[in-house]
Amino acid sequence: MSGKRLGGGFGRLIDRGAPLDFRFGGTALRGLRGDVIASALAANGVWALSRSFKYRRPRGLFSLAGHEANTIVDIAGEPNVYADLRELEAGMRVRPQNSRGLPQRAHPLALLNYCGRFLPPGFYYAAFFRPRGAWRVWEPLIRRLAGLGTVDEESRHRAHDKVYDWCDVAVVGGGIAGMNAAIAAAAGGAETLLIEESPLLGGALNYARETPEAGDAEAMRARLKAKVRAAKNIRLLMPATVTGLFADNWLAAVAAGRMHKIRARAVVVASGTVEQPAVFRNNDLPGVFAAAAAQKLMRLYAVSPGKRGAILTANDGGYGLALDCAEAGVGVAAVLDLRAKPPPSPLADAAREAGISVRANCGVRGAVGGSHLRALRLFSPDGDGGGRRTLDCDFLGVSAGNAGNGALLHYGGAKFRYDEKLAAHIPCELPPNVYAAGSVCGANDFAAAAEQGARVGELAAKNKKQILTLAASSSSPSSSSVSSSATVKNWNHPHPVFAHPRGKDFVDFDEDLQTSDITASWDDGYRDIQLLKRYSTLGMGPSQGRHSQINAMRLLARYVGNGNSDDGNGSDADAIGVTTSRPPYRAESIAHLAGRAFEPEKRTPMHYRHLENGAEMTVAGLWLRPAFYGGERVAAAAEEARRCRSEAGMIDLSTLGKIEVFGADAAEFVNRMYTWNYLKQAVGKARYLLMTSEDGIITDDGVACRLAADRFYLTATTGNAEGVFRAMLRHNAEWGLRVHIVNLTSARAGVNLAGPRAKEILEKLCEGTDLSAEGFPYLAVREAKIAGMPALLLRVGFVGEWGCEIHVPASCGESLWDALAREGARPFGVEAQRLMRLEKGHIIVGQDTDGLTTPVEAAMEWAVGKNKPYFVGQRAVEIRRKQGAAQRLAGFELAEKNAPCPEECDLVVNGNAITGRVTSAARSPSLGKVVGLAYVLPEQCEPGTGFMIRAGSGKLIEAVCAKTPFYDPENARQK
Amino acid sequence: MKIIHTREHGARNIAEFVYGGVVLREPAADAGDAEWADYLFIRENKAAPCWELWLHSPSGMWYAVLRDAGSDEFLRVVLAREFFAGGVLTDDDAGLSSSSSSSQESTPSQS
Structure with missing residues (x-):
């Protein structure tokens, strides 16, 4: 063929x-x-x-x-x-x-x-x-x-972009129930998204028949399809696989190489059924397949399932397949009906009329064949078992029953009950705003599925307003799952499991589990389906048990019920139950989950000036900052620092957090948020800020400028700006102080101008402002005009030279940079700044502190107010102080001038004991030696005390504690 | 993804929010060290309704949220400012965690 x-x-x-x-x-x-x-x-x-x-x-x-x-x-x-x-x-x-x-x-x-x-x-x-x-x-x-x-x-790299979508009603499954639901929802005014996994709408209508006339299904399909196409508010997403249903109707669907994330006000699950295998010896031979698969092969692809087949059935489905075979000219050896007395059926009559041999009360004991089905060994399931008859055939269509494809409902938290009469799981409790319709609810015939779909679609459309209110826990949506007038036909064989003494009677194809594996696991003591799953691996393959769970449950129910096990409970299928179903429904490639990398970055107003100057940019949080300008890192940083110390340098500070606090309680607020005293801070003065969290850990530092009695301008470190702002809002929600807190971080640009020539440059640009030592002393704050731009000037000295932070509106940042450059200020980057601040012994929060550092360990008790009634973290810091620090941060130098420079995180050791670590270290060009900061034992932190550093190489380096600042100990240059 | 409904912003994805922990009563300043340690480090982790703080990050608004940690249902969502100012809690809102105090006052004390 x-x-x-x-x-x-x-x-x-x-x-x-x-x-x-x-x-x-x-x-x-x-x-x-x-x-x-x-x-x-x-x-x-x-x-x-x-x-x-x-x-x-x-x-x-x-x-x-x-x-x-x-x-x-x-x-x-x-x-x-x-x-x-x-x-x-x-x-x-x-x-x-x-x-x-x-x-x-x-x-x-x-x-x-x-x-x-x-x-x-x-x-x-x-x-x-x-x-x-x-x-x-x-x-x-x-x-x-x-x-x-x-x-x-x-393999070639491909981008897997995500799609974000929403609708009033999402209908999963484009079969009879799904199409009817979509049509009804759309008629009810809902924006409806109909999602179908196959490339065809219609579900079973594409291949199955319910009446002897194959054309009836086709006519129904054409009618529904025309209505779906005609409805303006139905969109189609197909072929697309819905892989998950998450909280508040958040659907994941994979279509055309993209992950769609869909928010729906209501979801209708009309996902149909999974046709179940019958269990008999060699039921896994190629050539044995679901009846629907045989029908699809013929109807969709015009492929014959074989030359001469047999059909094993427990419902009308098998007779439908027989008629299809007859129509296609494919031989049918016999229809084997598992039922002792099949009820009257027009399809069965038509099959007999077509000359097809039908055997009632006939099952398959085993299949015969090497790599493909050759014959079947038959028996009578109801009665004496019959003789050992053999039927030659090269394919077998199995129509023993379905299992509702309820995975999505499970993900949403639906509850199911096993209906012994229908031999099927029926949803009995649905999550809010989730509906189910069609054969997933047991509605196996076309009319029932259509009616149920239409009803549920109408309900789902009406429901669309309700989801916008807070979810009420008491709502009982189960009434929407099963339509009242729809009759449900008996489709499933109650126990299509025919164990064979010689095995190879497969319950789970994915994991190669035979009936004896399931019962043996029970006998090994795994008497809970969840444990049994993990021991036997039942349902752990790619199908997640969609073709194996129900048969395993039936098998165990009968096994236990027949007294094969010493404990009798669990004889009923519902008591055995099935294992939890979890997303994804089908394997998702990691590419779909990852999508295209979306990493927003923030650029300062001076960003392009840095690039023009050949800057190597470095990432700080979301920001890009210049690390150094051209050349090799260490040499470039040293040269930039040298220029700053000998002439004038400038660094872009636009990334610093900038927060304005104003209102009657501004001083009280700042005083509560930070460790030092701010109530009496003079207007026009700046003061160091140190912030701790409630557990006393240092979280940030910066500078507070008091601009008026009721107005503070605060800076925060680049990485923590957002966290500081959030903490402020949070605490004040509780305190209710009369302040406004405004985050100006991106609204303001900033430059630190420093060096022996800095003052001269500033004087040229700020005409009419008194910048003399008396008029603009160390830690003074002035609002002034610089080159015509409104600016805030802060006399601070992070790098240890005469310096001034200049804050201007972000729109002025580039002009400010250009004006300073024209007057001879040379840019320096973050690397040079780190070097110069280390020479001054200033800490960087997050580098010289970590998640366990309080002001006690950091040797910064000087910045903790003594007589304050309260600040965030006060009691924790107090308790830590009482306990005494296990380590303290200290400055150090190396005993030998030519010893290698330690690196960050090199260990401080005392014999074999680890007693601390290096947090910062660098060879200082201006000092001509290595300086650094390290955590050492409290008794080692007196200047002059020696300690040992173990480098990454294992080499021991002798260090000596030293007083900070290392550079300009009298702070004469910055004053 | 869950949706959080707020009076100010309507229905928003939970991805817009930042979890800020369970609302706890800060002990009085003169409370003992052990009580403070409990407050800072010990969490009850109850599978029951609990008042929590959630920040709506784009707007910078903190919310007090009564969430059932067992079912992950958001039962009430109010501005943290209003929550702490009182008037939001009723006698039924016993979900507010308290490390020691058994008082019925509706807002955490703050010196």
């Missing part, structure tokens, strides 16, 4: 005029545009797509809906592709993922097939983890066997 397709009314999705060449393993094959990989392979007679996980058995498609691991293949550059979902492309290089060579060819490893009794559940734990370390030896081999796919490290 290779290459031959069915004619006429079959092959809805394929374009017969567009052949596509592709390869499977080393073999060149040809498919058609519109094929999925699996259908193209089937058209070429290739049914075995993989080898099974444990026993290396050949496996082929079962559901043709991407539910089991059988169809996972590798296409160039992309592992874990479902061959029954991925559309064929020209030139596609498909490789079976978990088999060496082609899966239909036997491989030595296939011998594992005969080792089943040596591979009981828990085998891996029992066999490979002892002795200790053994797993490391076994793991690579087992991983290779497991067929986990390979990552192609050469």
